[in-house]
Amino acid sequence: MGADFKPAPDRIETNFGTLEFEYGAYPTKDTAQKLFDELDLQRATQAFLDFFPTVSTYAIIKGQIRDFEYTSTSDVAVAAGPGWKPSEPHLTGNNSTIYANVGLDLKLDGPTVVEAPAGMNGTADDITFKFLVDIGEVGPDKGAGGNFLFLPPGYEGDVPDGFFVVRSPSYRVWLLLRGFGEVGIGDEAVEWFKERLKVYPLETGPRDGKFFNASGYGINPLPPEDGSYFEMLNEVIQYEPSELFDKEQLGRLATLGIEKGKPFAPDERMLKIFDQAAKVGTAMSRAIVFAPRDPEVKYWPDRNWEKMFVRNTEFLRNGHNDIDARTLWHYQAIVMSPFLLSNTPGAGTYYLDAAKDSNGAHLDGANTYRLQVPANPPVKRFWAVTAYDPQTRGLLDAGDNFNKTVGSNENPEVNADGSIDVYFGPEAPEGKEANWVPTNPDKGFFLVFRFYGPLESFIDKSWVLNDLELME
Missing domain, CATH: 2.60.120.600 (Domain of unknown function DUF1214, C-terminal domain)
Known part of the structure; x- marks a missing residue:
């Protein structure tokens, strides 16, 4: 004989109110609403934490397009020194190196070439901020530079020789290349990258891009810490292949009204829940970072x-x-x-x-x-x-x-x-x-x-x- 089953009581005290159940299990109308409000809040809060790397990458790319006025993926913003300003709060961005920022869109351009100069240290990540490839002394080019070919999700076309081939699971890819003292600062650094770094669709061949000193532009690359976070998350879900994300995660998002191919139209109730979830998720993130228990x-x-x-x-x-x-x-x-x-x-x-x-x-x-x-x-x-x-x-x-x-x-x-x-x-x-x-x-x-x-x-x-x- 198994242990006796002990059902939860028909009246439960919680931190979000008293829950009451008729005939032992049927939630009252008020209880059902409390439970769904809490369920949606918990799912949205966990989504804030789970998708933060993705929204962080997207916030950088979207910020580059909006604040740097990128017109194509061949444009390159160079943080040419003496460094980023507080109005440009890159997450712990440092001012000891010179950065070149590149955002690829493989849905827009198809297979894309990055001609990387020698002596760089750089990294390419997909839209979820997962590692794709290093460029430089720890990359396949071993610091000598070379041509990297980024292929979009599911690409089945011919792959030409002579490239370091990178297959991306996402359409959007972000690259950060960093130079040290040899690239100079200010206009000198911008010219250094302009002469050596090229980004272009494989189909078109080399094309001109806009290179400029991004220091002082006032870019905002941070993920939001209010309800607008979920608007940005929805934009990613709509644009990227569904295969990029775990089905369980997508299922939870669907219960919140974020689902590929469907309009995102939260009502007043959900807008309040999204705003609260972002604030609670931020608070939890602060605890993990500044009061770690590990x-x-x-x-x-x-x-x-x-x-x-x-x-x-x-x-x-x-x-x-x-x-x-x-x-x-x-x-x-x-x-x-x-x-x-x-x-x-x-x-x-x-x-x-x-x-x-x-x-x-x-x-x-x-x-x-x-x-x-x-x-x-x-x-x-x-x-x-x-x-x-x-x-x-x-x-x-x-x-x-x-x-x-x-x-x-x-x-x-x-x-x-x-x-x-x-x-x-x-x-x-x-x-x-x-x-x-x-x-x-x-x-x-x-x-x-x-x-x-x-x-x-x-x-x-x-x-x-x-x-x-x-x-x-």
Whole structure:
């Protein structure tokens, strides 16, 4: 005999009200409405979290078309320095490198060629921000540059020789190419890319594109944190092949009125639910990023520096998707590539962030802190530390000095023992301007410390980065 069945009671107290059932199981009209409101809210909130990487990619591409006035996929926006401004809050975009932004539309152009120059580090991701290919020293071109051919979903046509072939599961593809000191800054950097980078449909051959300095344009590439998030999500669902998404996810979206081939027309009730879901999803994302409960987030167990990637860039753990690790990365950053989680000395990059000082208190822009970087930072290329706004996750607006980064490329003052003291605060300590990152006294902030070409002592954790110390 099995255990006795114990049905749920006919009156249930919940955080969204009292639920009552007639004859033990039939919901009253009021109870049914409460339950469907809550069900729709829960599904919409989970959709916000699940599809955030997708909407993030789409927000960047849509922002480029809207704010950069892209007229074709051959247009290239170059963040030519000295860097993005706070009005352009790329998720933890940094100002230590020069970016070239490329958005492909394989539905519009069909197979598309990207002629990549030598010496680049770049990545192409599909619309869900999943990795497609690296360009550069860790890509198939091995840093020599080459012609990459991107093929649309389901492409069955001839594939010519002489290309690095990339089959994309989505129509839209986003590429981010990054240059270092050799490309220059400003107009020089724009011309560098214009002479070397070409993007065009295979069918038409090379065509002219618009290359321009995107710094200062005021682009908004962030996913919305209100109900308009779901409008953007619907646009993606309508444009991309259904095979790109999990059927279970599509089924949940359909219950919310987001379904391919059907108009998206939420009523007043659903508009309120979508707005609440986006706000709750944002709040949950903030908790995952700034108050993580995963003990493996810390890079060194006795420090407050945390991994932006936990375990791997595919967010896999013990045979399942680590959905919190996915949020940890995508809510605060963009681009997906193994290049960003290097375990090979001298190759790729590694990023750590910190939102707390050595006492465990959140970083306050009204205070002054010191970060002592031990001697011999283990990097092949360079290191850099940058301050960010926790609301936008973009560069911290600290007035005229907003884009200040301190790192090995900025020639900071070095202590006699080889260590480097970096200061963060609204004003530079006397004589320490070269080692100072300005903060906004009206805002909190967090840091990202980047290791370009991390070496063995970082990978094996024998070199340890100190926490920030509050200065009295």
